[in-house]
Amino acid sequence: MILTAAHHASAAGNEAPTGGIAGWATDMMDSLGAPGAGLAIALENLFPPLPSEVILPLAGFAASQGKFGVVEALLWTTAGSVIGALALYAIGALLGRERTVAIAARLPLVKASDIQRTEEWFARHGTKAVFFGRMIPIFRSMISVPAGVERMRLPVFLALTTAGSLIWNAAFILIGHALGARWHQVTDLVGLYSKGVIAVVVLAVLAFVALRIRRARKGEHRSAR
Template sequence: MGAPGAGLAIALENLFPPLPSEVILPLAGFTASKGDMTLFEAIFWTTLGSVVGAVALYGVGALLGRARVVAIARRLPLVDVSDIEKTEAWFARHGRRTVFFGRMIPIFRSLISIPAGVERMPVPVFLVLTTLGSLIWNTVFVMAGYLLGENWELVEGYAGILSKAVLGVVALAVVVFVVVRLRRRGRHHAER
């Protein structure tokens, strides 16, 4: 499918984060280095795919809205409605930066669109920040594949290390969160 196919693959990667953009983007760059598409087409179509996927997830957040997110949070174990309120306040203070920089963090580049939709970040601002962040991320990986040529798969190895480090930090943060929350609930029940 050429360059549009690379864009479609990246749009799907936004919707299903386990699909690795760290493989798709360098492969698009390698394909461009062989002349099957231009470098501009590879970057343009993959960035367009990123934006399309992000807009779909923004729509999910906007469709659910705050009330449904709070209702879902009330049913989830280890989640307090106050967490939602804190997240809203944090996003209100740092929302634009999180959308821009979140495009360059594995897994989060997809998920950051949902709170942006819930908070109804202005669509033009969301589109500009998403496009710029995605353009930087995609250009780096497409160029790496383009410059490495036949050795494009080396990019995945280094990106995989970075992805694992980021995911390790996130996993540790989740464990700490769960332990703190369980202890707090245990104390709360003991006080009753």
């Protein structure tokens, strides 16, 4: 979620940014209007490196320039969020539990008990995970896959995804609309939040790997006695 100096320079005036992700999203909105913002968000769900933290404030900025209405932006981006989430849900459903377990079993340091615990956790907290996950970078896209694998009831999944996406999208679009040409300020701030989430995930993965290696070494030591 790093914007180049050129992006900031163009955003400082009334001109839309050019180049990079911001320029790409702007071109989509210029060509297609509010549906372009929706398409960009649908692609963001499928390709998480495309940051909604850039696209959504830009949609608010475009609305402030009269390119389309705020309500249009909100409806189309939420529709894009739901469509993208549905595509990932379908991938999870097609993958299914048996294939997921088989793939996980081939991964180093992953045990069958890990899959079972994950399933039990999702059974207890899946609805909260789908709803609040829409507001967390990385997880906002990925949470749809386990929902599909576990075959969460589609009406429930759609309702939770729509509600969570609506809140997330509305916050950024309205802030972008209020800031106008200074829309990038919210992107810079949320970039810190995203980096914090990524850092926590990396630390959790490293801790998991370190714990598994330690347990494996202890098991080898005991069997050697």
